[in-house]
Amino acid sequence: MAGPPAAWVVRFAPLVPAGAPVLDLACGRGRHGRLFLDRGHPVTFVDRDLSAVADLADRPAATLIEADLEDGSAWPVPGRRFGGVVVTNYLHRPLMPALIDAVAAEGVLIYETFADGNARFGRPSCVDFLLRRGELLGLLGDSLSTVAFEDGEVAVPRPAIVQRIVAVAPARTPVAIPPA
Numbered sequence: 001m002a003g004p005p006a007a008w009v010v011r012f013a014p015l016v017p018a019g020a021p022v023l024d025l026a027c028g029r030g031r032h033g034r035l036f037l038d039r040g041h042p043v044t045f046v047d048r049d050l051s052a053v054a055d056l057a058d059r060p061a062a063t064l065i066e067a068d069l070e071d072g073s074a075w076p077v078p079g080r081r082f083g084g085v086v087v088t089n090y091l092h093r094p095l096m097p098a099l100i101d102a103v104a105a106e107g108v109l110i111y112e113t114f115a116d117g118n119a120r121f122g123r124p125s126c127v128d129f130l131l132r133r134g135e136l137l138g139l140l141g142d143s144l145s146t147v148a149f150e151d152g153e154v155a156v157p158r159p160a161i162v163q164r165i166v167a168v169a170p171a172r173t174p175v176a177i178p179p180a
């Protein structure tokens with residue numbers, strides 16, 4: 001059971017161009033990649049442990065890449081561009097330039113993870129895994145244009161402090177913002 005996709009990803013999924021390839025980075029059980037497979041996108045799933053997406057191995061539209069993203073290995077999808085780059089509940093700051101570069105000209109980056117202050121709700125509580133206030137905006141720099149950004153406390157799916165962003169290539173703006 002992959003679990004339900006994050007509401008943030010569901011809301012902004014329509015910004016991924018129809019049929020465009022999607023990258024689900026640090027995919028875990030692949031709940032977001034599965035969402036995009038269901039929407040008719042080819043999806044590349046990357047994680048250091050693919051056991052929770054092994055059931056997708058026979059799906060022609062699913063590419064599974066086992067890779068450690070933090071051990072200094074090469075970026076696992078060199079030269080590839082995606083209509084959707086999705087990262088949730090995972091943070092490794094050095095990857096940000098590669099993530100931005102992986103967003104196609106008509107693509108979108110959808111990112112959501114935990115932020116400073118989350119320790120009072122549980123894990124993650126280590127500062128290495130928590131974004132500082134507004135940090136995602138800074139990490140993106142000028143390469144992508146922000147469509148939506150939130151930074152604060154949420155009650156669902158469980159109480160947490162999160163930061164989330166949706167960004168597109170500047171040439172694509174303005175986009176129609178999907179309703180909340």
Ligand SMILES: C[S@@+](CC[C@H](N)C(=O)[O-])C[C@H]1O[C@@H](n2cnc3c(N)ncnc32)[C@H](O)[C@@H]1O
Pocket residue numbers: 025026027028029030031046047048049067068069070071087088089090
């Ligand atoms: C909290 S889970 C999030 C999974 C998924 N993105 C989601 O939101 O459902 C974090 C994921 O990051 C992966 N991960 C952690 N460190 C990693 C690394 N160094 N290289 C690749 N994947 C890693 C874990 O295996 C795990 O699947």
